[in-house]
Amino acid sequence: xxxxxxxxxxxVTQMGNDKSIKCEQNxxxxxxxxxxxxxxxxxxxxxxxxxxxxxxxxTVPNRFSPKSPDKAHLNLHINSLELGxxxxxxxxxxxxxxxTEAFFGQGTRLTVV
Amino acid sequence: GQSLEQPSEVxxxxxxxxxINCTYQTSGFYGLSWYQQHDGGAPTFLSYNxxxxxxxxxxxxxxxxxxxxxxxxxxxxxxxxxxxxxxxAADNQAGTALIFGKGTTLSVSS
Numbered sequence: 001x002x003x004x005x006x007x008x009x010x011x012v013t014q015m016g017n018d019k020s021i022k023c024e025q026n027x028x029x030x031x032x033x034x035x036x037x038x039x040x041x042x043x044x045x046x047x048x049x050x051x052x053x054x055x056x057x058x059t060v061p062n063r064f065s066p067k068s069p070d071k072a073h074l075n076l077h078i079n080s081l082e083l084g085x086x087x088x089x090x091x092x093x094x095x096x097x098x099x100t101e102a103f104f105g106q107g108t109r110l111t112v113v
Numbered sequence: 114g115q116s117l118e119q120p121s122e123v124x125x126x127x128x129x130x131x132x133i134n135c136t137y138q139t140s141g142f143y144g145l146s147w148y149q150q151h152d153g154g155a156p157t158f159l160s161y162n163x164x165x166x167x168x169x170x171x172x173x174x175x176x177x178x179x180x181x182x183x184x185x186x187x188x189x190x191x192x193x194x195x196x197x198x199x200x201x202a203a204d205n206q207a208g209t210a211l212i213f214g215k216g217t218t219l220s221v222s223s
């Protein structure tokens with residue numbers, strides 16, 4: 001029973017393509033996040049969704065769009081992929097009522113060639 | 114802007130004690146948490162401080178001083194398996210933002 005699962009684990013694609021990464025949590029949490037981790041291991045927050053509403057949208061290109069069909073899912077869609085998008089993308093979830101621990105998915109290593 | 118500063122690297126030997134400091138500057142600060150990440154793995158939660166003082170969880174302890182915008186993670190009785198990256202992270206009052214520092218790489222040698 002994986003708490004936060006994201007698919008695929010690896011994604012190799014060509015520049016200009018459109019791709020999606022899926023994320024699901026079975027913890028009943030009300031907030032989900034997407035992070036980008038670059039080669040220097042910096043975890044940069046991209047989006048935060050709370051009860052299906054976008055709370056944060058950092059300086060992320062509009063080629064990236066989060067899509068949340070329900071409270072348990074937060075997918076990441078990326079249009080017109082660029083070389084600089086290559087990174088590991090992590091989905092995470094937390095409960096704002098307890099505000100202690102965030103649970104992370106296993107990560108998706110995206111390589112744009 | 115929001116930022117958290119922590120050392121980039123720390124080295125130590127098995128059995129030693131290491132302290133990783135974190136200073137933060139964030140809007141609407143609520144609490145400070147610590148995460149561990151091994152190479153190729155996902156960040157995993159270690160500790161959380163919402164109030165000033167020390168929180169102890171086994172070999173790991175975390176401290177927070179809100180007046181100084183400062184916290185630290187203390188790792189005792191270091192083991193080789195503790196070699197990993199450690200991140201401090203700050204969340205806001207609404208619990209809708211979790212901002213990470215750039216991470217500290219801890220290398221433990223025998």
